[in-house]
Amino acid sequence: MLFSLAIIVVFVLTSVYFYFRAEALERDIIKQKRSLKLAQKESTSLTDTFVIIGQKNADFAKHRLTAIEESLEALDEDVREAQESKIRTISPLINYYNVIFHDSINVKGRVMKVTKECFDGVSPRAFQEFVTFIKHGEQHLGRSWTSNSLTGFITLVESLLLDFEKTTKELVLAQENEESDIENEDELMVFSHRQRAS
Numbered sequence: 753m754l755f756s757l758a759i760i761v762v763f764v765l766t767s768v769y770f771y772f773r774a775e776a777l778e779r780d781i782i783k784q785k786r787s788l789k790l791a792q793k794e795s796t797s798l799t800d801t802f803v804i805i806g807q808k809n810a811d812f813a814k815h816r817l818t819a820i821e822e823s824l825e826a827l828d829e830d831v832r833e834a835q836e837s838k839i840r841t842i843s844p845l846i847n848y849y850n851v852i853f854h855d856s857i858n859v860k861g862r863v864m865k866v867t868k869e870c871f872d873g874v875s876p877r878a879f880q881e882f883v884t885f886i887k888h889g890e891q892h893l894g895r896s897w898t899s900n901s902l903t904g905f906i907t908l909v910e911s912l913l914l915d916f917e918k919t920t921k922e923l924v925l926a927q928e929n930e931e932s933d934i935e936n937e938d939e940l941m942v943f944s945h946r947q948r949a950s
Contacts, residue, residue, distance in 0.1 A: 799857070806853035809906070810846075816913050817846045823920050831923055835916075841885045842912050844874045849909060856902045863905045864897075890915070 821839060824832045845852075848870035855866040871879035886897045886908075893915075896908035 802857050803854060806850055806857070809909075810849035810853065813846050813849050813909055813913060816917065817843070820913070820916050820920050823924060826924050827920075827927055831927070835920065835923070838885070839916065841878075841881050842916075844871045844878055845882065845909060845912070848873075852905060853902065856905060860902075861900050863900050863902065867905075 817839070821836070824835050824839075827835070845867065848867075851870060852863060852866045856863050867882075868879045871882055883897075886893050890911075893908060893911055896904045896911060898904075
């Protein structure tokens with residue numbers, strides 16, 4: 753009888769211990785679930801923010817490219833065609849900015865692969881022409897491209913746009929100066945003819 757009572761007490765104590773232990777574990781699980789939901793909300797919020805940033809960067813890059821193309825209208829035909837050819841080489845990079853940005857957010861090293869897919873959608877040789885353009889360009893362009901990262905992609909697009917904006921501005925100013933010099937020469941010739949006539 754005493755032995756049976758001891759076994760019953762041991763079972764009751766063990767049951768009470770496991771009950772409270774299970775309650776503590778259940779509270780821990782609830783805390784972990786709450787933390788997981790919070791982390792998922794934060795992750796979703798950050799991903800949405802990155803998507804919005806990518807879209808805004810894409811819109812801004814497209815706007816800048818359009819502004820560059822519009823400023824080329826002021827140039828002589830042969831100079832304009834040379835610049836337009838270079839712009840056509842990088843246009844798919846700008847036009848598919850959002851796709852490349854979005855696909856490269858979560859996975860490192862996908863920029864070149866996604867860029868190639870986008871360029872191949874334009875024409876079979878477009879990607880090779882772009883890579884050749886980058887290789888023959890300035891060194892910082894090559895470094896940005898070969899980093900194969902989202903940061904490198906953003907830097908590459910920004911550098912390309914800045915270079916084109918600077919070059920276009922310089923070409924327009926040079927042409928305006930040249931036209932101004934021609935007008936001044938014409939005015940000088942007219943003035944000298946008038947003086948000879950008087």
